[in-house]
Structure formats: structure tokens, C-alpha cells
Amino acid sequence: MFQDAASSRDWSQGDKMARIADDVLHVLVIFSVILTASCFSPPIKRLWSLGEDPEVHMNATQLITSKGYPCEDYTVKTDDGFLLGVQRIPYGRNATSHKDQRPAIFLQHGLLSASTDWILNLANESLAFILADAGFDVWLGNMRGNTYSRKHVKYTPDDDEFWDFSWDEMAKYDLPAMVTFALNTTGQSSLYYVGHSQGTAIAFAHLSQDLEFAKKVKTFFALAPVVTLGHITSPIKYLAQFDDIISAMFHIFGVDEFLPNSWWLDWLASFLCDKSTEKYCENMLFLLVGFDPVQLNETRLPVYFSHTPAGTSTKNMVHFAQMVNSNKFQAYDYGNPDENKQHYNQPTAPVYPIENMTTPVALFWGGNDWLADPTDVQAAIPQLRNVIYNSEIKNFDHMDFIWGKDATKLYDQIIKIIRKAELVSFYHSVFEPGPVVIQH
Known part of the structure; x- marks a missing residue:
């Protein structure tokens, strides 16, 4: 849509005005569609029926207990007042209690998702259940604004202030609050962390800034790691061209929550999908991050679609769009030097180190x-000082890491890495030489 600077100098004044008018028209069309979708839910025919699977109507706790696993629900308060829902699977189906301390592992969902990401497949296919049966104390986090974290000590979801966040705040407040709560509850000093998508971005951000907190994470497993987004092929890149204007319009019209409904999905699907893929395309998450019919179990689609997208703020989506434009792993850009100075004490949005x-x-x-x-992933790898394992799975897309038919092979590798780490830790604790004491 945009030409380079050199060619732009050859435009006539009329051409320039026509191009500006065309760009503004595109923005208005995109915004009007999103605004309408966010405000209204007209009854239209869906491309895919939700069916009669009882898991369609279950919440996270019910999904866990229905498969024979114990579940504990907690509410974690962040320093800025959000109340986050956290689920715990303290032991597997073959155990009877959690009297024996099991290594704690924290699973953090990705963009537009919730803790249910890890428990929507069958028990032998879902990472949370596999880890519980393998002897781990499994914790499932939920970021502010999603289905399980829609409470605040002062604000409600009807307040603009409630939605004034991006993944910056998730990294600064949500992640340390939930991880610290899990450690305090289990009595352990550190745990393993598995993040997917946005769940990796917040970990990279916080672990790179708070080195004291970083001691609480034994190993960080990054699935579909998000650092920079300059080369994405997601439709987000098209909206990213207008991030400033769309952000301003959302603010003016009071559209703070990004939770697309069927009208918006069908509109976008009409441009991106054909008959062979239309059943995947009614889900906003698949439209934004991609889908793989070979890896996805079609019989589970009604369950996936009933639990995702789980919601976030429009500011968070704008933040992702900014990352596309800047190709930097940086904080939210408030758009002008003065406002950035108010938040960061510098005129530009800081880059996470x-x-x-x-x-x-x-x-x-x-x-x-x-x-x-x-x-983008390959560009980030040289910047990381302590990569202990690096694996490209050739045909995997963004959601295959949690729902793919072959994801269990990946999970087996995660468990092997943890077992090795636990063995090394045990060896050092037992055989590490102490001071030499000579008695007379």
C-alpha cells in the first residue's frame, strides 16, 4: 500500500491527496467493522456448530475434574489491584494426595487465551494432565482481562480504567504475582515455567529486568516464542499500518475490550478462507495466528471454539501491532515524547534487554x-545468554504447540529436560563438597 520515500517525491499533489484519502477510507472501514462487532451481536448463522460435547459448557475447574484430576482454585491479587484466577492440579490421577512435594511447574497461556488452553484435549494429549501424571505440581495462570481474570479491587470491566493495560502490565504485575503465590503455597523456592506465545513475551520481559525474581525460575520453556514481530504473516500486520489511528478511534468511542464476535469473524473469514478451511476461520484466534488442519483434531473444534478467544484489551492488541511496525521488543508506545516521559522517563518506549x-x-x-x-525467532536467539535447548519443529504453526496431534512428542522432550535438570540438582545437593572439618 505504501511506496518508498524516493518514489513518493514524484507524486503530484493530487496523487498525494488521493493516496491519503484512500488510506483514511481503509482505516474507517476497518474501524467501523471492529467497532460494530465489539458493540453488537446480531444473530447470524455460524460456519461451525458447537455441537453437543459437554466440555463446550464447562469452565476450567470442571474440565479438570471431569477427567478425574483434582483441582484447586485460587485468586491472586496483583500489586495494581487485579484479581487473577489460577487453577492448580496438585497431582495426577494415579496419586491419592499431594503430601509428597512434587516439582512445581507453571503454565502460562498465549494471546487471547486462558488457562483452558492446556486442558482442552484428551488427558493423554493435554500438557497440564501429562505433567500431573508425570509427578509434577501443575499451576495454570490467567492474565488480566481474560475469562478468569475479570475482577479488580476498584474497577469493573465497564470502566475504561480496567482495560488500560497491555502485556507490559502482565509482565510487570501478573507474572510475578502468580509465580510467587504458587511458590509460597507449595513451599518451594523455584519452579519450571512453560509459556506459549504471549506467555513467552511476558517472561522474556520480566526475567530480563528482575534478576532476583529470575532465580525463582529453574528453566523457562518457550513455546512459539514472541520477541520481535517484524516478519509476521498474521493479518495483524495489515492492521499494524494504522495502529495509531485505530488506537485513537477505539479510545474516542470507548471500545476498550477486544473480544470479537461472530459478525467480525465472518467478515474477516470471507477474505481469508475458502470452503476447505471455513470451519477453522470462524475463530478469531485461528484467523490471527494461523491453523493447521493436518495437526488439529476436528472433533475437538467445538471445544476449542467455546473457550477461545478468551479476551484481552484493545490496548494489548495495539501493542502487538506496534511491535510489528518497530520490529523491536519494546514497551507500549504512547505515541508522543511527553506521554512516554510520564511513563518511562524517556521520550521513546524502552526496549526490553x-x-x-x-x-x-x-x-x-x-x-x-x-x-x-x-x-524473528532466529534473530532473537543470539541475544539470549543461556539457551540450553533449541528446536525448530518444521511444520508446526502457532497453535500446534498446545493442540496439535504431535504435540505430545514435544511434551515428552520437556519432561526429559526437566528430569535431567532435577537429577543434576539432586546430584549437587547430595554430593557437593562441603567445608573440610579437622577434629583434634
Whole structure:
């Protein structure tokens, strides 16, 4: 749509005005569609029926207990007043209690998702259940604004202030609050962390800035890692061209929550999908990050679609769009030097220093990922100081890491890495030489 600076100098004044008018028209069309979708839910025919699977109507706790696993629900308060829902699977189906301390592992969902991401497949296919049966104390986090974290000590979702966040706040407040709560509850000093998509971005951000907190994470498993987004093929890149204007319009019209409904999905699907893929395209998450019919179990689609998208703020989506434009792993840009100074004490949005992160990280990324593009992932790897494992899964897309038919092979590798780390830790604790004491 945009030409380079050199060619733009050859435009006539009329051409320039026509191009500006065309761009503004595109913005208005995009915004009007999103605004209408956010405000109204007209009854239209869906491309895919939700069916009669009882899991369609279950919440996270019910999904866990229905498969024979114990579940504990907690509410975690952040320093800025959000109340986050957290689920815990303290032991597997074959255990009877959690009297024996099991290694704690924290699973953090991705963009537009919730803790249910990890429990929507069958028990032998879902990472949370596999880890519980393997002897781990499994914790499932929920970021502010999603289905399970829509409460605040002062604000309600009807207040603009409630939605004034991006993943910056998730990294600064949500992640440390939930991880610290899990450790305090289990009595452990550190745990393993598995993040997917946005769940990796917030970890990279916080672990690179708070090195004391970083000691609480034994190993960081990054699935579909998000650092920079300059090479994405997701439709987000088209909206990113107008991020400033769309952000301003959302603010003017009071559209703070990004939770698209069927009208918006069908509109976007009409441009991106054909008959062979239309059943995937009624879900906003798949439209934004891609889908793989070969890896996805079609019988589970009604369950996936009933639990995602789980919601976030429009500011968060604008933040992702900014990352596309800047190709930097940076904080939210408020658009002018004065406002940036108010938030960051500098005129530009700061870049997160991932090169400072010392936490061991295991990277798993897909060769067919629309959001965590292989080019962006490869550019981030040299900046990370302690990569203990790096694996490209050639045909995986963004969601295959949690719902793909072959995801269990990846999960087996995660468990192997943890077992090795636990063995090394045990060896050092037992055989590490102490001071020499000579008695007379």
C-alpha cells in the first residue's frame, strides 16, 4: 500500500491527496467493522456448530475434574489491584494426595487465551494432565482481562480504567504475582515455567529486568516464542499500518475490550478462507495466528471454539501491532515524547534487554508459524545468554504447540529436560563438597 520515500517525491499533489484519502477510507472501514462487532451481536448463522460435547459448557475447574484430576482454585491479587484466577492440579490421577512435594511447574497461556488452553484435549494429549501424571505440581495462570481474570479491587470491566493495560502490565504485575503465590503455597523456592506465545513475551520481559525474581525460575520453556514481530504473516500486520489511528478511534468511542464476535469473524473469514478451511476461520484466534488442519483434531473444534478467544484489551492488541511496525521488543508506545516521559522517563518506549536474562531457556518454535515467525525467532536467539535447548519443529504453526496431534512428542522432550535438570540438582545437593572439618 505504501511506496518508498524516493518514489513518493514524484507524486503530484493530487496523487498525494488521493493516496491519503484512500488510506483514511481503509482505516474507517476497518474501524467501523471492529467497532460494530465489539458493540453488537446480531444473530447470524455460524460456519461451525458447537455441537453437543459437554466440555463446550464447562469452565476450567470442571474440565479438570471431569477427567478425574483434582483441582484447586485460587485468586491472586496483583500489586495494581487485579484479581487473577489460577487453577492448580496438585497431582495426577494415579496419586491419592499431594503430601509428597512434587516439582512445581507453571503454565502460562498465549494471546487471547486462558488457562483452558492446556486442558482442552484428551488427558493423554493435554500438557497440564501429562505433567500431573508425570509427578509434577501443575499451576495454570490467567492474565488480566481474560475469562478468569475479570475482577479488580476498584474497577469493573465497564470502566475504561480496567482495560488500560497491555502485556507490559502482565509482565510487570501478573507474572510475578502468580509465580510467587504458587511458590509460597507449595513451599518451594523455584519452579519450571512453560509459556506459549504471549506467555513467552511476558517472561522474556520480566526475567530480563528482575534478576532476583529470575532465580525463582529453574528453566523457562518457550513455546512459539514472541520477541520481535517484524516478519509476521498474521493479518495483524495489515492492521499494524494504522495502529495509531485505530488506537485513537477505539479510545474516542470507548471500545476498550477486544473480544470479537461472530459478525467480525465472518467478515474477516470471507477474505481469508475458502470452503476447505471455513470451519477453522470462524475463530478469531485461528484467523490471527494461523491453523493447521493436518495437526488439529476436528472433533475437538467445538471445544476449542467455546473457550477461545478468551479476551484481552484493545490496548494489548495495539501493542502487538506496534511491535510489528518497530520490529523491536519494546514497551507500549504512547505515541508522543511527553506521554512516554510520564511513563518511562524517556521520550521513546524502552526496549526490553533480553540479553540480560540469565534464566536457562529451552526454545521450541514452528516453521509454519504466522505470529512467531522463524526469522524473528532466529534473530532473537543470539541475544539470549543461556539457551540450553533449541528446536525448530518444521511444520508446526502457532497453535500446534498446545493442540496439535504431535504435540505430545514435544511434551515428552520437556519432561526429559526437566528430569535431567532435577537429577543434576539432586546430584549437587547430595554430593557437593562441603567445608573440610579437622577434629583434634
